[in-house]
Structure formats: structure tokens, C-alpha cells
Amino acid sequence: MLTGQLIAAVTTRGSGASRVIERDLLVTRNNLMVFVSGFVEPVFYLFAIDVGLGRLVGDVTGPDGGPVSYAAFAAPALLAASAMNGAVYESTFGIFFKMRWGKLYDAMLATPLTPTDVALGEIGWSQLRGLAYACAFMTVMVVMGLVASPWAVLAIPAAILMGFAFGAVGMAVATFMRSWVDLDMVNLALLPLFLFSATFYPLDVYPRSLQMLTQLSPLYHGVALIRSLTLGTIGPGLLLHVAFLAAMAVVGGIVASRRLHEQLLP
Amino acid sequence: MVARGLTKRFGELTAVDAIDFDVHTGEVFGFLGPNGAGKTSTMRMIGAVSPLTGGTLQVLDRDPATDGAEIRARLGVVPQENTVDEELSVTDNLYIYGRYFGMPRAQVRRRIPELLEFAQLTDRADDKVTVLSGGMKRRLVIARALINTPSMVLLDEPTTGLDPQARHLVWDRLHELTRQGVTLLLTTHYMDEAEQLCDRLVVMSDATIVAEGSPRELIATYAGREVLEVRFPPGHRYAGWTGLDGIGSRREVLADRVIIYGDDAEQLTSAVTHSGVEVASMLVRRASLEDVFLRLTGRRLIE
Amino acid sequence: MTGALRVLEGQLVAYRRTWRGSVITTFINPVLFLSAMGLGLGSLVDRGARLGSLSYLAFYASGLLAAQAMQTGVGDAAFPVMAGFKWSKTYHTALATPIAIRDLVFGHATFILLRVTLAAVAFALVAAIFGAFAVTAALTAVPVVVLCGLAYALPVMAFTASREHESALIAVFRFGLVPMFLLSGTFFPLDQLPGWLQAMATLVPLWHAIELVRALTLDAASALPWAAHVGYLTLWLVVGALLAPRMFRRRLVA
Structure with missing residues (x-):
């Protein structure tokens, strides 16, 4: 009986969210070029890393202490960074624009859709996009010979987990923003994360005090997780990274859904 | 509902x-x-x-x-x-x-x-x-x-x-x-x-x-049947005068004119003419919702 | 000309509200990039000494000095200009006054010039503090960097004016800005690229600017005579300056 109600609740929720996704698909169809061009960007980056920086740097220390080529080291970090950027931009700039300027959600909420439907739909759409880009990125990595292990398949769900973690926190942040100037702060926060999360070189390059600080960076956990998967250095320590990201997703999600409810239905 | x-x-x-x-x-x-x-x-x-x-x-x-x-x-x-x-x-x-x-x-x-x-x-x-x-x-x-x-x-x-x-x-x-x-x-x-x-x-x-x-009920209740709008020559403002007191069932004093409510416009017009108040123009019209609106919420708007 | 100054004044008034954040990033971003890439990644590159006696920090800093001007030039000439036509419609508002179309173009270009100059000076100072190169040498490179910024800004302003939808701008960033940024010698010497890509890179204004900046700051020999590099950058600037008012007119008046 209870299970029946639960299933009914989930399916109605799901169908509500799917209609929000349908709207985003319609918009994407109108701007297909923008969507498709997103697949080209990682190719440029991976190429520059491979023929450019890779040849300047040579080999670096991998997660297991052994040497790996620089390109195989940096490529998974770029995948993680693009998962972070995609989720954060979508949830901050995207949501802020739709909520404050487009008044899009006001129109949606005048229909049987609920704020939960809207939030789930937007997160779902952001994740579908993230999935598409992550798959494309992995394909390029495989073609360029930058993937060392079949565990790499799990890098795609790992990127999705990152999307949930950063998307939820981004959405929570977006509900506190009042103007476009506040969005500059988002950029200001993302850049150091991008540069100092063991993205472009191993942790041992940093002084010891900075190494500790780096471990607080949420991107660091995403990078470390995805890098270990594509390089095939698997160990129980990876679960720690997973737990960190999952905790971000849960806390961000709770704050975001409370704040959204208050703001959308005053 | x-x-x-x-x-x-x-x-x-x-x-x-x-x-x-x-x-x-x-x-x-x-x-x-x-x-x-x-x-x-x-x-x-x-x-x-x-x-x-x-x-x-x-x-x-x-x-x-x-x-x-x-x-x-x-x-x-x-x-x-x-x-x-x-x-x-x-x-x-x-x-x-x-x-x-x-x-x-x-x-x-x-x-x-x-x-x-x-x-x-x-x-x-x-x-x-x-x-x-x-x-x-x-x-x-x-x-x-x-x-x-x-x-x-x-x-x-x-x-x-x-x-x-x-x-x-x-x-x-x-x-x-x-x-x-x-x-x-x-x-x-x-x-x-x-x-x-x-x-x-x-x-x-x-x-x-x-x-x-x-609308009809509201007009009948709050405005009456007919309305006389009285305007004054440039520089004359009615505020504070008493010359039109007693004419019609009710008067609304606005910034630029006085609106007099009553059932018979002809009677209102002649009353104003005989009051001795200097008038620039008078307009007779049927009472409308606007009069109801002004009566019920109007004073606040003038202030 | 006074009209252009009034347009500039309008930009600066608007900038007053946001300058704090922008000045912070103007100084913070070079610090972040130079410490992460120049020092951090540089320590790995210098291990192999693949750039000879040249430190990666100096190589990267000189490239980024020019690349940053390109990014500021393109960035300020794309979405803010589209906003003037489409979202905030400030150009329509301005045209209802005695402001002429040329004033809009050159007022905004002057604003970009100021922004690029500020960013270049800030970067040069930070890089000098990092020890990438001497501060005097860096400051002599600033005019080249500003020329580079405008050689991008004016053609991009013309392009933006010619497009209805902002998706064209995203394409400019993804298919234009990103590969130019990555493959014109900012991060690694061009000779690591396949021959055909090297040939293509010589068509990119950024490459010419980087050659000049490296010649000025690192005493490196430039690939072509200075006049050729400067001439090529000026060519882009002049073409942009001729096209932009035309495209603005077509968008606003026709």
C-alpha cells in the first residue's frame, strides 16, 4: 500500500521534472550549434596538453607513485574541472537568469508543476548535458590513448556525481545572489579551485602546508577520484572522495530546495 | 469559490x-x-x-x-x-x-x-x-x-x-x-x-x-444617477470654499474640479449657477464606476 | 570626438558600480595564474630544461601578457556590445540623443583600451614581482599588448553588431578564442606543433603579439621584423575600425 503510494509519488514527480527537461531540450534544439560546439572545446584542450605541455613536462608522479605521461595525468583533471564548471555555471548563472530575469519559473509554477518538479528537472537536464559532455571527453581520451584501465568507465558516473555535488551547492549559492555583480564572486571562487586542486601537477609540487589546504578543495576530490579511475590505481581511499562529494550534494541540495521554496512561493 | x-x-x-x-x-x-x-x-x-x-x-x-x-x-x-x-x-x-x-x-x-x-x-x-x-x-x-x-x-x-x-x-x-x-x-x-x-x-x-x-449596484449606492463636474477659472481653486455646500447629495473636491452627485443634473446645474461661485465650465454626465472608485479610494489619491 | 568621450563617460559611470570586483580580479588573476602555472607547473618543466636556459615562468608570463589582452578585448567586445543592442538597449537610448554611431563605436573602443591597459600594467607589475622579467622591459611591452587587445576588439565589435543571436558569440569563443589561446605559443613553443598548424598560427594576431612581447621582455629574436608584426596587428585594428561603424549603423538604423 505504502509502496504503491511511494511509486505513484515518484512517477508523478518524475513526469513533472521530465516536462521541465522537455522545455530545455526545445531550447537546445533551437541553439543546437552552441550545444554541439561544447564537444569541440575539450578536443582543443586535450590536443594542447598532449602535443604541447606534455612534451615540455615529460612524465610526472602518478597517484600510485609510479611515473605517468603528463597528458594521461592532466586529462582526467580537465574532465573533472569541466564537470565542475558545467554544473556551477548552469546552476548559478543559468538559474539566476531564469529566476530573476526570465520569470520562467513563475510561468511553470502557475501550472500543476511544483518547485520540486522544477528543481529536479533543472538538475536532471544539467546532468544529461554533463553526461553527454563526459562521454565525449572520455571518447577523445580513449582515442588519444590517455586511458590506462577499464576502471575508466566509472569516471563517467564519477563526473555525474561531481555534477550533483557542484550543481547542488551552486544552486544554493544562486538563491543568495542579488545581482550580476555577485556572479563575479562565483568566478573569483572557481579560478583558484581550478588552478590549485592538483589539476595540472601532482600534490608534491606544493609546500606541505598547501597540500593540506588542497585537500579541502572539493575539486581536488573530484580530480583525485577521476584520475585514479582512468589510470587504474584503485583503492579504498577512493571511497573517501566519493563520500566528500556525496556530502556536498546532500547538504547543497537541502539548502537549495529550502531556499527555492521560500523564494518561488512567497 | x-x-x-x-x-x-x-x-x-x-x-x-x-x-x-x-x-x-x-x-x-x-x-x-x-x-x-x-x-x-x-x-x-x-x-x-x-x-x-x-x-x-x-x-x-x-x-x-x-x-x-x-x-x-x-x-x-x-x-x-x-x-x-x-x-x-x-x-x-x-x-x-x-x-x-x-x-x-x-x-x-x-x-x-x-x-x-x-x-x-x-x-x-x-x-x-x-x-x-x-x-x-x-x-x-x-x-x-x-x-x-x-x-x-x-x-x-x-x-x-x-x-x-x-x-x-x-x-x-x-x-x-x-x-x-x-x-x-x-x-x-x-x-x-x-x-x-x-x-x-x-x-x-x-x-x-x-x-x-x-457595477450598476455600486454606482447606484455610492454615486447616484447623475454627476455634475464643475471647473473653475485659471488660478481659482475651490479648496476651503463653502459656496457649493448643500448642493446635490454629495460633493468630491479634487485638485482641479469639484464633482457633485445627485439624481437630477438640471437641478444641480441651476443650483450651482445661483450659488454665485465663479465657474469656468460645467459638464453633466452619467455616474460611472470611476465615481465609485474615487469616493471609496479617492481621498488618498489627492493627498 | 566629444560624443565618443560622453559614451566613454557613460561606460565609466556604469563601471563605478562594478569596478571593485574587476580591479580585484585584475590583480588576483595574474597572481593565481603565475603561481599555479608559472611556478607550479614551471617547476616540472624546468626539471627537463626543454626551454634551454629560459625559465617556464618567463616564457609563460610573456605569452599570457598578450593572451590576456586578447581575452579582455574579445570579452568586452562581445557580450557587452550585444547587450547594448539587445538586452539593456543602451545604444538605442544613446542614439535618441546627439550621440552619433561613430561615437558609440569609438567610445566603447576607448573604454576597452583603458581596460586592456590597466590589465596589462597590472599583469606586468605582478610578473615582475614574480621575477619573470624586468619591470621596465615589461612596461615597454604594454603598448604592444594594448595594440593586440584592440586588434581583436574592433573586429569582434563589428562581428557582434552583425549577429542577431548570442550563440554566434559563443561560437567565436569556442572555435576562435580557445584554439588561439591554446595553440598560438602562450603555453608552449610553436615548433612542437605539426607544420600546417604552425603555418596557421602565423595568421593569428596573438602569435604576432607574443613574438613582439617575448622580443621586448626576454630579448628573444622575433620570427619576423618588428615592423611586420606591428603592421599585421595594425591591419586587423584598421579593418575592424572601418567595419564596426558600418555594422553598428546597419543594426541600429536600417
Whole structure:
């Protein structure tokens, strides 16, 4: 009986969210070029890393202490960074624009859709996009010979987990923003994360005090997780990274859904 | 629809203060009042997108607190601002809105041409909404509100900002809806709009209802039959004079003129002529909702 | 000309509201990039000494000095200009006054010039503090960097004016800016690229600017005579300056 109600609740929720996704698909169809061009960007980056920086740097220390080529080291970090950027931009700039300027959600909420439907739909759409880009990125990595292990398949769900973690926190942040100037702060926060999360070189390059600080960076956990998967250095320590990201997703999600409810239905 | 003691507070501010009203199926019911009187807050509560602070509300025999989605499924909403989806075409705006209601795709597609026809937007079907004029956008929003064949449509200032032609076109479309038996709830601060459309209306001022009835009843009760508007020569202002006291049943002193209410305009005119007050012009007209509005909410506007 | 100054004044008034954040990033971003890439990644590159006696920090800093001007130039000439036509419609508002179309173009270009100059000076100072190169040498490179910024800004302003939808701008960033940024010698010497890509890179204004900046700051020999590099950058600037008012007119008046 209870299970029946639960299933009914989930399916109605799901169908509500799917209609929000349908709207985003319609918009994407109108701007297909923008969507498709997103697949080209990682190719440029991976190429520059491979023929450019890779040849300047040579080999670096991998997660297991052994040497790996620089390109195989940096490529998974770029995948993680693009998962972070995609989720954060979508949830901050995207949501802020739709909520404050487009008044899009006001129109949606005048229909049987609920704020939960809207939030789930937007997160779902952001994740579908993230999935598409992550798959494309992995394909390029495989073609360029930058993937060392079949565990790499799990890098795609790992990127999705990152999307949930950063998307939820981004959405929570977006509900506190009042103007476009506040969005500059988002950029200001993302850049150091991008540069100092063991993205472009191993942790041992940093002084010891900075190494500790780096471990607080949420991107660091995403990078470390995805890098270990594509390089095939698997160990129980990876679960720690997973737990960190999952905790971000849960806390961000709770704050975001409370704040959204208050703001959308005053 | 039944509201009893309906109240909405935002922190310290009371936007709607314990109002009572009933709306009957198939009628056109209006909320008339100046900006900030609480009309939009009332509409949002009826539309089940804003929780009540106090009182009870039944919309389409349901409680918005528990059956919000079910109520919204049977409502059409025309918000004060045009909340069109600027990234989509006219057709896609209608299509996706139908999908928000969970309507099957084929059913939405069948409905779109009828609605485009209704809104006279058939030749703009594939245009982006960003290039539409204000009147066209408004018609699109009204058509959009009808996609789910609602039993009741909420219109928040449906014609504010439109030119006279566009307003008449919207009124015409709304009359057509009432002929189909749809209940309409609208807010407005245009008297002519309220007189044109409403079967019954309430006048709101300062978060409360100050009068209720049909336009005709309201005029009879609060304004009388006829009105004499008296204007004075340049430089003369009536404020503080007493020369017109006692003429007609009531007088309203405005910044530029005095409005005298009574049942017989000829009698009023001759009384003014004999009063000795120097007058630039006099105009006789039938009492209108504007007079009701000024009487009930007007003093505040002059101050 | 006074009209252009009034347009500039309008930009600066608007900038007053946001300058704090922008000045912070003007100084913070070079610090972040130079410490992460120049020092951090540089320590790995210098291990192999693949750039000879040249430190990666100096190589990267000189490239980024020019690349940053390109990014500021393109960035300020794309979405803010589209906003003037489409979102905030400030150009329509301005045209209802005695402001002429040329004033809009050159007022905005002057604003970009100021922004690029500020960013270049800030970067040069930060890089000098990092020890990438001498501060005097860096400051002599600033005019080249500003020329580079405008050689991008004016053609991009013309392009933006010619497009209805902002998706064209996203394409400019993804297919233009990103590959130019990555493959014109900012991060690694061009000779690591396949021959055909090297040939293509010589068509990129950024490459010419980087050659000049490296010649000025690192005493490196430039690939072509200075006059050729400067001439090529000026060519882009002049073409942009001729096209932009035309495209603005077509968008606003026709």
C-alpha cells in the first residue's frame, strides 16, 4: 500500500521534472550549434596538453607513485574541472537568469508543476548535458590513448556525481545572489579551485602546508577520484572522495530546495 | 469559490486583511483598486502559488494548501507581467505550456491552431516571441492560459500598457470566453474595463474590501444617477470654499474640479449657477464606476 | 570626438558600480595564474630544461601578457556590445540623443583600451614581482599588448553588431578564442606543433603579439621584423575600425 503510494509519488514527480527537461531540450534544439560546439572545446584542450605541455613536462608522479605521461595525468583533471564548471555555471548563472530575469519559473509554477518538479528537472537536464559532455571527453581520451584501465568507465558516473555535488551547492549559492555583480564572486571562487586542486601537477609540487589546504578543495576530490579511475590505481581511499562529494550534494541540495521554496512561493 | 477571512502577510506588511467574498461559476468577477491594494496577492493565493497566512479559501471546491496541483490543473493564469519563454517561438511557447500541464503531445498540437486563431497570432506562429509587440505578447499569454481548457481563468491586469485597439481586442476575446461558460477573475485599475467586463466586483483599498456588488449596484449606492463636474477659472481653486455646500447629495473636491452627485443634473446645474461661485465650465454626465472608485479610494489619491 | 568621450563617460559611470570586483580580479588573476602555472607547473618543466636556459615562468608570463589582452578585448567586445543592442538597449537610448554611431563605436573602443591597459600594467607589475622579467622591459611591452587587445576588439565589435543571436558569440569563443589561446605559443613553443598548424598560427594576431612581447621582455629574436608584426596587428585594428561603424549603423538604423 505504502509502496504503491511511494511509486505513484515518484512517477508523478518524475513526469513533472521530465516536462521541465522537455522545455530545455526545445531550447537546445533551437541553439543546437552552441550545444554541439561544447564537444569541440575539450578536443582543443586535450590536443594542447598532449602535443604541447606534455612534451615540455615529460612524465610526472602518478597517484600510485609510479611515473605517468603528463597528458594521461592532466586529462582526467580537465574532465573533472569541466564537470565542475558545467554544473556551477548552469546552476548559478543559468538559474539566476531564469529566476530573476526570465520569470520562467513563475510561468511553470502557475501550472500543476511544483518547485520540486522544477528543481529536479533543472538538475536532471544539467546532468544529461554533463553526461553527454563526459562521454565525449572520455571518447577523445580513449582515442588519444590517455586511458590506462577499464576502471575508466566509472569516471563517467564519477563526473555525474561531481555534477550533483557542484550543481547542488551552486544552486544554493544562486538563491543568495542579488545581482550580476555577485556572479563575479562565483568566478573569483572557481579560478583558484581550478588552478590549485592538483589539476595540472601532482600534490608534491606544493609546500606541505598547501597540500593540506588542497585537500579541502572539493575539486581536488573530484580530480583525485577521476584520475585514479582512468589510470587504474584503485583503492579504498577512493571511497573517501566519493563520500566528500556525496556530502556536498546532500547538504547543497537541502539548502537549495529550502531556499527555492521560500523564494518561488512567497 | 469561497474566501473567508482571507489574509496574507509578508513580515510586518499586511497585503490582504481578512477579506470575504464568493465567486459563482460562470461569472466575471473583478477586483478593482489602486496599486498596492492587495489585488495581486489575492490572485496569487487563489492561483495556489502563495500560501495563506490566515482564513480559509476554497477554489473549485478544493483547498489550495493541500490540492494546489489539482487546482492549478484546472486554472488558467494570466500574470501581470508577460512571463513568456523568450527562447522559444510562439508555437513552442504554447506547446511546452501544455506539456507542463501533462497534456499528451498530440492533444497539445491539436489545440495550438485553435489558440493561435483565438489570439489572432496564426501568421506569427513560428516567430520568436522577442519580436512580438506588447499587445501580441499579451494575447499569447492569454491564449497560453487557455491551453488546458480551464474552468476558471485568473487575469491580473489583463490590459495594462496596451493601446486602445489591443485592449478592445482582448476584451472581445474575454467576452467570447464567458460565452463558453468559463469563470473569469480579473484585477484592474481601469474603471471602463471593470464596467465592460464584470458581472460583479469588489473594490479593494488598503488590503480590505470596501464595497461589493454589480457595477450598476455600486454606482447606484455610492454615486447616484447623475454627476455634475464643475471647473473653475485659471488660478481659482475651490479648496476651503463653502459656496457649493448643500448642493446635490454629495460633493468630491479634487485638485482641479469639484464633482457633485445627485439624481437630477438640471437641478444641480441651476443650483450651482445661483450659488454665485465663479465657474469656468460645467459638464453633466452619467455616474460611472470611476465615481465609485474615487469616493471609496479617492481621498488618498489627492493627498 | 566629444560624443565618443560622453559614451566613454557613460561606460565609466556604469563601471563605478562594478569596478571593485574587476580591479580585484585584475590583480588576483595574474597572481593565481603565475603561481599555479608559472611556478607550479614551471617547476616540472624546468626539471627537463626543454626551454634551454629560459625559465617556464618567463616564457609563460610573456605569452599570457598578450593572451590576456586578447581575452579582455574579445570579452568586452562581445557580450557587452550585444547587450547594448539587445538586452539593456543602451545604444538605442544613446542614439535618441546627439550621440552619433561613430561615437558609440569609438567610445566603447576607448573604454576597452583603458581596460586592456590597466590589465596589462597590472599583469606586468605582478610578473615582475614574480621575477619573470624586468619591470621596465615589461612596461615597454604594454603598448604592444594594448595594440593586440584592440586588434581583436574592433573586429569582434563589428562581428557582434552583425549577429542577431548570442550563440554566434559563443561560437567565436569556442572555435576562435580557445584554439588561439591554446595553440598560438602562450603555453608552449610553436615548433612542437605539426607544420600546417604552425603555418596557421602565423595568421593569428596573438602569435604576432607574443613574438613582439617575448622580443621586448626576454630579448628573444622575433620570427619576423618588428615592423611586420606591428603592421599585421595594425591591419586587423584598421579593418575592424572601418567595419564596426558600418555594422553598428546597419543594426541600429536600417
